[in-house]
Every structure is written in structure tokens, then in C-alpha cells.
Amino acid sequence: MSRRSGFTNSPLATRSIISPNKTSGRDAILGITPHVTAGTGTAAGTAEWLARPTTKASANYVIGGDGAVVLGVDEKDRSWCTSSTANDKNAITIEVCNTVAAHPWPVSDKALDTLVDLCTDICRRNNIAALKFIRDDKSLAGKWSEQNLTLHRWFANKACPGDYLISLYPAICKEVNSRLAGNAPKQISKDNPAPVVRPVLRNGSNGGAVKELQAKLNAHGASPALSVDGGFGPLTEAAVRAFQTAKGLLVDGVVGSQTWAALDKAPQAVTPPPAPTPAPEQPASEEFINADEAIAFWMSVGVIGSPAYWQNKVKEVPWLGKLLNAQAEYARMK
Numbered sequence: 001m002s003r004r005s006g007f008t009n010s011p012l013a014t015r016s017i018i019s020p021n022k023t024s025g026r027d028a029i030l031g032i033t034p035h036v037t038a039g040t041g042t043a044a045g046t047a048e049w050l051a052r053p054t055t056k057a058s059a060n061y062v063i064g065g066d067g068a069v070v071l072g073v074d075e076k077d078r079s080w081c082t083s084s085t086a087n088d089k090n091a092i093t094i095e096v097c098n099t100v101a102a103h104p105w106p107v108s109d110k111a112l113d114t115l116v117d118l119c120t121d122i123c124r125r126n127n128i129a130a131l132k133f134i135r136d137d138k139s140l141a142g143k144w145s146e147q148n149l150t151l152h153r154w155f156a157n158k159a160c161p162g163d164y165l166i167s168l169y170p171a172i173c174k175e176v177n178s179r180l181a182g183n184a185p186k187q188i189s190k191d192n193p194a195p196v197v198r199p200v201l202r203n204g205s206n207g208g209a210v211k212e213l214q215a216k217l218n219a220h221g222a223s224p225a226l227s228v229d230g231g232f233g234p235l236t237e238a239a240v241r242a243f244q245t246a247k248g249l250l251v252d253g254v255v256g257s258q259t260w261a262a263l264d265k266a267p268q269a270v271t272p273p274p275a276p277t278p279a280p281e282q283p284a285s286e287e288f289i290n291a292d293e294a295i296a297f298w299m300s301v302g303v304i305g306s307p308a309y310w311q312n313k314v315k316e317v318p319w320l321g322k323l324l325n326a327q328a329e330y331a332r333m334k
């Protein structure tokens with residue numbers, strides 16, 4: 001039996017809404033790329049949208065907030081999902097609907113538990129021995145034997161699959177691998193802290209979220225440092241705008257999902273401006289003991305320039321610099 005004819009689909013999918021946005025055939029299934037939809041739709045609604053030719057995107061599976069699974073592209077075919085042909089040739093792609101369409105892009109507990117079920121099933125049917133996640137590191141792309149849970153954000157300027165799901169990848173892999181080893185399934189959502197969803201903050205906002213914002217702005221080097229008082233006033237707004245400018249974000253002074261996401265990243269060490277390169281310590285020419293003697297020499301060998309010209313040169317530049325300049329000028333004019 002050829003490898004191609006060995007491809008199967010997951011029995012967890014209760015519906016098929018096959019998208020035309022795909023490429024027939026694929027390479028061996030070596031890993032899984034979960035995505036988030038950045039929307040709160042259902043699995044079927046999302047799959048229908050992905051099946052429109054104008055969407056020009058697809059996924060092998062879609063998981064809804066209720067845990068429903070819809071097949072969008074047969075596993076034997078390559079979905080158009082991860083902004084990387086190479087990735088999608090080797091990965092099964094899964095779109096997971098969000099519960100809140102904002103950073104950190106949370107998903108429901110039912111969707112999370114279904115994602116674990118589906119990942120386990122994909123590994124079993126495709127002889128993937130273990131699901132592996134080391135870290136969110138693009139240099140691991142294509143190194144399927146090291147890390148076969150891959151991330152859309154490696155291949156496009158996107159948050160996908162979002163910080164919430166990524167924070168759960170170690171737990172997802174642990175549970176999938178436990179099941180692959182024959183252990184009884186557990187629902188990882190049971191031990192899972194509720195995702196923190198940040199409110200949109202602007203001038204006039206107040207409370208605990210503003211305190212968190214002010215502390216994070218300070219950690220990112222707000223200057224002057226803000227007092228962490230929970231009141232979003234002009235100073236906080238100025239710090240937000242400075243931060244947005246530094247990060248290349250839309251500069252509107254409003255803290256939405258993009259700004260929160262940037263604030264949640266580790267602050268970069270403030271890089272001091274490079275120290276001016278000191279002039280190399282040139283030993284003074286042994287031929288001259290002072291500027292006057294050097295000037296006399298340049299004049300004597302016929303370098304163009306009046307004594308006044310050279311006197312000004314002496315004032316303009318310190319002795320070593322003047323000598324070097326004079327030497328260069330001499331070479332040029334000679």
C-alpha cells in the first residue's frame with residue numbers, strides 16, 4: 001500500500017465542509033499546527049467561510065467553542081493555512097475558534113479538550129510517536145524530530161496561535177503523550193487557569209488593569225517612570241504613545257490587544273547610545289615637536305596655503321588631528 005493511500009481522516013469530525021482552497025497531495029504527516037480563528041464563530045460557520053473560493057485559505061480541521069470538529073481539507077491534501085507551503089506539506093492544520101477575539105486569544109475549555117483529543121488521534125493514525133514542543137522559536141521550523149508542534153507566527157506577522165494556546169502547549173503535549181503511552185485520558189482544562197483577558201484602556205480608565213499597565217510601562221523603561229496609581233491620565237497616555245512609537249504600533253494612546261501583546265513581551269534592555277569612538281592614539285610624528293614646527297615644514301615643502309591658513313588650522317583642530325589633516329592635505333596637494 002502506498003503512503004498516499006494510507007491517509008485517513010479523524011473520526012472525531014462530525015461534519016465535512018471541504019474547501020476548494022487546497023493543493024492535492026502532500027508529504028508525510030510529521031506534525032500539527034494549531035491556529036486560532038481570531039473570531040468567535042462556530043466550527044461549521046468557520047469551515048463554510050474557509051470553503052469560499054474568495055477566502056483563499058483553509059484548514060484540515062476546525063474546532064468550535066462547543067468542541068465540535070469539522071473536516072475542512074482531507075488529511076491526504078495540503079491545506080492553505082500556515083503561510084508556509086513547507087510547513088503545511090508536513091503538518092495537519094487545525095483552526096480553533098476563540099472565545100474572545102483579542103489578545104491573548106483564549107479558547108474555550110471544550111475546544112481545548114477537543115484539541116487534545118484531536119492531536120492524540122492525529123498522532124495515533126499517522127504514527128507520530130510523540131507531540132513535541134520546546135519553545136516558540138522560528139529556528140525550530142522544519143526540525144520536525146525536535147519540535148513537531150509548529151506555530152503560524154513563525155511564518156507570518158501574526159499573533160496566531162496566540163499567547164493563551166502557546167502557554168498551554170507543554171500541558172497539551174504532556175497529555176497527548178501520556179495517552180499515546182496508553183494512560184487514561186485526563187481533561188487538561190480541569191487544571192487550567194482561566195485566561196486573563198485585558199480590557200481596552202484609555203485616558204480616563206482606572207483600576208487594577210491600569211496599575212498593571214503602568215507597572216508594565218515602567219518595566220519597559222517609561223521615562224519619567226509612572227506612579228503605579230491606577231489612574232490613566234496624561235502622563236500614562238504619553239508613556240503609552242511613546243511605547244507604541246518605539247514598538248512600531250499604531251500610535252493612538254489606547255491600550256488594546258496589540259499594545260497589551262507588546263507589553264507582555266519581555267522588556268528589552270535599554271541600549272545606551274554607543275560611546276563615541278575615541279580618536280586613535282596616534283603618536284606625534286617624531287619629526288615635529290610642535291604645531292609651529294610642523295607648519296613651517298609644510299610651508300617649506302610647498303604645500304599651498306598662507307601662514308594664516310595654517311594658523312587657523314591649528315585653532316580648528318587639536319595638535320594630533322591637525323597634524324594628520326595636514327599630512328593628508330599635503331599628500332593630496334603634492
Ligand SMILES: [Zn+2]
Binds near residue numbers: 034082160161
Ligand atoms: Zn493561524
